[in-house]
Amino acid sequence: MNAKMRPAAPLLRRATLVRRATLVRRATLVRRATLGAAVWLTALAGPLVAQTADDYTLPVVKRYFMVQADARCHLLDEATSRALKAGYLQARNDALRAGLSMSYLSPWLARARDAAARTACDSPQLTTEVETAKNGFRRYMAVPHLDLNSGRADWAANRAYGDDVVWRLVQYQNTDKVDMALGVFGSLHTNSFSLMAHFKDGTHPYAARLMVRNTDMMPTGLIDRTPYDLTRQMPRGFSDVGSLSFMASGMSDLQADLHPGVKTNLAGFTVTGQYAGTRPAEDAIRFDFPSRAWIAIAKLDPREDIVVEFSTDDGPVYGRFEVGDFVTGLTYVALPSAYTNNHVNTAG
Numbered sequence: 001m002n003a004k005m006r007p008a009a010p011l012l013r014r015a016t017l018v019r020r021a022t023l024v025r026r027a028t029l030v031r032r033a034t035l036g037a038a039v040w041l042t043a044l045a046g047p048l049v050a051q052t053a054d055d056y057t058l059p060v061v062k063r064y065f066m067v068q069a070d071a072r073c074h075l076l077d078e079a080t081s082r083a084l085k086a087g088y089l090q091a092r093n094d095a096l097r098a099g100l101s102m103s104y105l106s107p108w109l110a111r112a113r114d115a116a117a118r119t120a121c122d123s124p125q126l127t128t129e130v131e132t133a134k135n136g137f138r139r140y141m142a143v144p145h146l147d148l149n150s151g152r153a154d155w156a157a158n159r160a161y162g163d164d165v166v167w168r169l170v171q172y173q174n175t176d177k178v179d180m181a182l183g184v185f186g187s188l189h190t191n192s193f194s195l196m197a198h199f200k201d202g203t204h205p206y207a208a209r210l211m212v213r214n215t216d217m218m219p220t221g222l223i224d225r226t227p228y229d230l231t232r233q234m235p236r237g238f239s240d241v242g243s244l245s246f247m248a249s250g251m252s253d254l255q256a257d258l259h260p261g262v263k264t265n266l267a268g269f270t271v272t273g274q275y276a277g278t279r280p281a282e283d284a285i286r287f288d289f290p291s292r293a294w295i296a297i298a299k300l301d302p303r304e305d306i307v308v309e310f311s312t313d314d315g316p317v318y319g320r321f322e323v324g325d326f327v328t329g330l331t332y333v334a335l336p337s338a339y340t341n342n343h344v345n346t347a348g
Contacts, residue, residue: 056095057108063088065112066129073121075130079335080137086331090148093302093325097150141335148329150302153228153322155183156260157329162188169329171321172260176200177230179258179282182308182321184333193291195248195308196256196284203317205310208287210246211238212296212306218242221304224320231318235307243307244296248287256284298327 067088070076076084095105119126144160157169168191170183178199185194195208213221222237258281297306305320 054100056091056098056100057105059091060088060095060105061108061112063091064109065116066133068113068116069119069121069126069129072116073126075121075126076133080134082331083137083140083335084133086328090325090328093150093328096302146329146332148325150322150324152225152303153324154260155324155326155329157332159188159333167257168333169326171324171326172258173228173319173321174259175227175229178319179284180308180319180321181256181258184330188333192288193293195287195289196254196258197310197319198256198258198282198284203310203312203314205285205287205312205317206251207311208248208251209309209311210248210289210293210306211243211309212246212293213237213300213304214242214244214296215299221301223301223303224305228320232315233318234309234316235305235318235320237304238307244293246289246293246296248289250286250288252286254284254286255281256286258282258284294327294330297323 063084067085070081070084092105096102144158146157146159148155148157153171153173155169155171156167158166159168165186167181168184168186168188170181170185173180173182178197180195180197182195183193184191185196186192195210197205199205218237224236300306300323302323302325304323306323308319308321310317310319
């Protein structure tokens with residue numbers, strides 16, 4: 001070996017160690033998200049798990065194994081089964097955000113699917129897993145709020161006070177040009193897929209459409225790390241040909257909550273001792289999108305964006321929202337419980 005090339009090996013080892021340390025640090029952040037690890041990460045003994053490569057692959061494999069076993073053996077009721085699938089998507093998203101790829105995960109998923117196909121539906125191990133899943137689901141449904149943080153954007157889910165008309169699932173985008181909120185708005189019984197926005201220069205759009213990558217036309221999406229803001233140019237990775245469009249069906253003016261809440265104690269003080277008070281609602285314009293867009297969003301990489309195009313007198317204006325863990329939050333909001341008879345409105 002050329003002596004000049006030898007220092008590369010320690011550098012590569014050092015880079016590998018740095019990457020692993022970064023993944024560990026990120027793990028402490030992403031694991032605060034939904035369907036906490038203790039709920040679904042029950043022991044699946046045997047070679048399948050013993051050979052799993054890392055802490056991000058492990059929860060993906062375990063949850064996918066249970067999804068496949070449940071699909072074949074019908075072990076869980078519908079609500080618990082849906083929550084389990086959402087938990088698998090959450091674990092998969094964590095792995096993708098940590099730098100793994102679907103090409104890396106696919107062999108592990110195939111191994112989990114094969115193991116589930118070979119496992120007897122009445123095996124003691126699987127029966128234990130089912131009971132653990134059921135108990136975990138009951139604890140999970142007692143949680144009134146869920147914060148889904150990707151490290152770049154947040155989805156906040158809310159099941160508290162089911163009859164109140166509030167954001168049930170929301171991502172806020174706040175810049176010096178606009179305050180925006182996108183998500184599910186209403187009560188747990190009656191709600192809509194809505195966007196609300198306040199343009200600080202007084203702009204008043206007269207129409208809006210939601211743009212989602214068409215996975216049939218463009219199998220791979222662009223992960224855009226530029227700061228979120230309004231633009232006059234269509235964001236990179238989007239086009240009329242390569243995107244699905246969902247036109248807003250309604251438009252109205254209202255007062256709306258367009259900022260994330262500040263965490264305070266009962267007296268209204270933050271952890272730093274500052275008084276936060278209550279942020280007043282803002283004048284906003286509201287657009288409602290068809291819920292069939294959710295199917296298209298569910299096919300996307302959690303790191304990519306969806307785009308809202310506003311039609312204004314001066315031409316189109318574009319805003320971006322991260323896909324993130326939208327589907328997991330949506331499942332959480334839509335799941336029934338002993339205390340509510342809620343459902344997410346799927347009309348349109």
